[in-house]
Amino acid sequence: MRYLPHSEADRQAMLAAIGVSSIDALFADVPAAARFDQLPDLPMTQGEIEVERHMKALAGRNLSAESATAFFLGAGAYRHHVPASVDHLIQRSEFLTSYTPYQPEISQGTLQTLFEFQTQVATLTGMDVANGGMYDGSTATAEAVLMARRITKRSKSILSGGLHPQYRAVVETIEDMSAGSMVALPPDPNGTEDIIAQIDNETAAVVVQSPSFYGQLIDLKPIAEACHKAGALLVAVFTEVVSLGALESPGSQGADIVVGEGQSLGNPLTFGGPYVGLMATRNEFVRQLPGRLCGETVDAAGRRGFVLTLATREQHIRRDKATSNICTSSGLCALAFSIHMTLLGGTGLTRLAATNHARAVQLADALAAVPGIEVVNDIFFNEFTIRVPGDAAALVNRLTERGIVAGLPVSRLEPTRPELANLIIIAATELNGDAERERLIAGLRKVL
Amino acid sequence: MLTRPDVPATAMEGPGHRGLNLEEPLLFEVGHVDATGVDLPKPPAVNDRLGKFARKSSLDLAGLSEPETMRHYVRLSRQNYAIDMNTYPLGSCTMKHNPRLNEKIARLPGFGDIHPLQPLNTVPGALEMMEQLGSWLMQLTGMNAISLSPKAGAHGELCGLMAIKAALRARGQAEQRTVVLAPASAHGTNPATAALLGFKVETIPARPDGTVDPADVKAKLGPEVAAIMLTNPNTCGLFERDIVAIAEVVHAAGAYFYCDGANLNAILGRAKPGALGVDAMHINLHKTLSTPHGGGGPGSGPVVLSDALARFAPTPFLKLEDNRPILVEDVSQAGIGEEPFGRLTAFHGQMGMWVRALTYLLSHGVDGVRQASEDAVLNxxxxxxxxxxxxxxxxxxxxxxxEVLFDDRFLEGTGATTLDIAKALIDEGYHPMTVYFPLVVHGAMLIEPTESESKESLDLFIDAMRRIIGRIKDGGGAALKEAPLHAPRRRLDETRAAREPKLRWKPAAA
Amino acid sequence: MTTRYTKDSEWIRTEGDEAVIGISDYAQGQLGDIVFVELPEVGKTLAKGDVAAVVESVKAASEVYAPAAGEVIAVNTSIKDDPSAVNRGAEGDGWFVRIKLKNPADIDSLMDAEAYGAFVAAH
Structure with missing residues (x-):
């Protein structure tokens, strides 16, 4: 087997050095009932040629985004161009095959990139401080709710109807299992809910996504003010990080904790994971942040260096009193995010965001001109919702037959809400050119 | 600037480069907000729909051109230790070789460029891939159900304990059973996970031989106990030889058995956790199944479940209909006998890691998997x-x-500590072993070579250890306090980092 | 003024019906460089054995338990700003909280300096 260096002679020599006659002697403590008398009926060792053939056959049965005639699906995961150098750099052995940087003298590469990542995320979100990343946007949102509960010593959270339904489900599960209480407002495609009316002096967290799941931009400022008046915290959520290049930061609008999905920068779609959760807050709450934090210090020779710090928040030290149970997070995805952000620079991200927005505006205008289609949102970034005559899922399926992935029928994630059954969420990015838009419009006109 | 005593002052002038050791400033010190490594077309002219939320301030983030970006990250990468360089004997972490075929396969457009919410009839190969991985993992563990979605080991623990809580609720005992038992040698994630779900954690003692005694478990069991969390093989590197008896007393008391599968690399293909009485166990794909650690993730922690817990598995989950895998995404779509406790993450889980893990399993084959475990234990x-x-x-x-666990009794009276040995290993060209864990052993040194090491490379590591210990026993312990001298940095001032946290770069005040 | 010690290495010094609480010099030595302390709010009521404060070094965090019941009437904010003061004077300027004793007899069962010294030596 090509990954195992020992020869049979090596094994025998090592068994002799250990002083046992066979490998079985080293497994003597395994109860007889739990041993494999014979190996399960699974394939035996295969070379690269056979494995590659097998896996390529599986991959070949999937419609990749690049091979679709037109692709406008977003809803929490976005198809963007990732510069070639990003994937090259994250495959450097020294980044790819290193562990969590617990030995800082020989981990400065990972540590400095973490410090830079934290700086980028804090700047983008308009917050004081960001952590080294979470699993993804949805779990970061659940962690933000738990964090708000610890800070406020209250247990109630209020979820906007514009929150991604699966994010809502993740929060709901954690709240249900950890004695929290949660109020989830009904789905709110065009951002008209009155969430402020729900806030009371038992509220720990108010969770609002902007741009919302449906694409609507939400005014966070009055919600933040109402939260602070009631002693609650505003958790601002985003699923499209590129939007921060075009919009005022959630921090500048008064958010106390900002969480979001970082996939759009540096990370491919990969059917939903691995991605990287972004999480930022104000200085005063830093000790309640979950996850890793990298800090600057000096070495014994007085040179600047970086270390993981404030580790007493974490499970490996604080155990049952830790801020979270998180250990392995999303290091390499955070690195990919950071490299892509570095390649863009502030001006580049602004330009990328402007392109995304322009593409979405063009698409919305073109769709609005199609008889029977109504654009639901008035203000949006690169994603919006349309209302179609009839069943949205059936319409999307008819387009799929033509190789067009039109968007997300809301019913996929809200199967119990018939009132949403004619909504489709559509996203446009820098990758969607004029020709692709025209193919979608032409396809729609045919199947409507 | 202070200089290293062994370095002539002239060598540290300028940016600090020395030979192939190139220092690298922070991105923000070399980059510029207008610099870019991405050429983007001019945005089409439209009337914007951003309302009053359009960003008015410029986004003050430094960028770099592509050549500068390459240098920045390549220089930084060279300050890292990595498996591809040398032995990485970090106990409990299974730093085995990361096959590059896995990386190639994960990047196929049919896996890497598919959207989680595409119509499911456009991704049959993805579902089939998940089904195959799940089948491998269930057969190798002797369990009948699996939840693939947990994103790391600790997330898998959360999945398992949530399933246990759901099962207790179904029995009407969730209010009553509020205690989780765990040995003091447990990973910190175990008590942290239990506490997150409101369980009180009680410690079970270990016998002098380092394993748990069923009698001690029995003494702690009562109507208030929900579950035991046990790592097997345990964090002392030992197989819990009475594990079947432990499972029996736990089940007899109406509690569940959560097994932390972090150390599965010792027994995969040799032992079936399903035959040990396990109710739930996570499998760290980033340990046992070779997906790269990436400097701290991403991981993936699928959880196998016993028949008692299977029906509580969270969404999404796969089931077979007409021999075809069907993905159940929403609680409302659950069928008869399915009572998902909820959802752990948006979308489906760590597809990229699953692809790598299945590629690993297919490469090894079931015979190779068993050989890998045997070689890991042999090493x-x-x-x-x-x-x-x-x-x-x-x-x-x-x-x-x-993995093999040593304590620091042999250092008594030498003036050297476990930490000194760790740092001395760095000067010998090695990443240290895990130190000061498990907590139950004084000055613990936990060495896990993995099956990826040849006999020759183990001999070199052993020689390095013997040299260091020899120096200590010859009275050279005090000199090790300076180690490492040959790494990119000397020991770092962690007290200063914690007392005055500087967690981001800020421009120098004008 | 009477000073007593607990097995968890807190000290308590009574001054009339008030008492000052901190961690012992031995405890600060075991923790190493202290980097952070978390103090209770003034006015908080503590039962004997309640967590009164948390003290952290780089690699460890410890709870400071109230050796006696009472109401917090003052906290030492200077150790919040400069936690190294606990390392320099754990049983002096590095005190944590001052309480109004609810039950002065709480401290009777605790060790005096000599007994605590012997306790530490034995561990």
């Missing part, structure tokens, strides 16, 4: 046998599983 025991004359073992000199 740890070889290190043990060749260091046992110089170092002390907390539970006596006896066979271990895939």
């Amino acid at each position: 740890a025991n070889y290190v043990r046998a060749r260091l046992s004359d110089l170092m002390t073992q907390p539970f006596g000199d006896k066979p271990c599983m895939h």
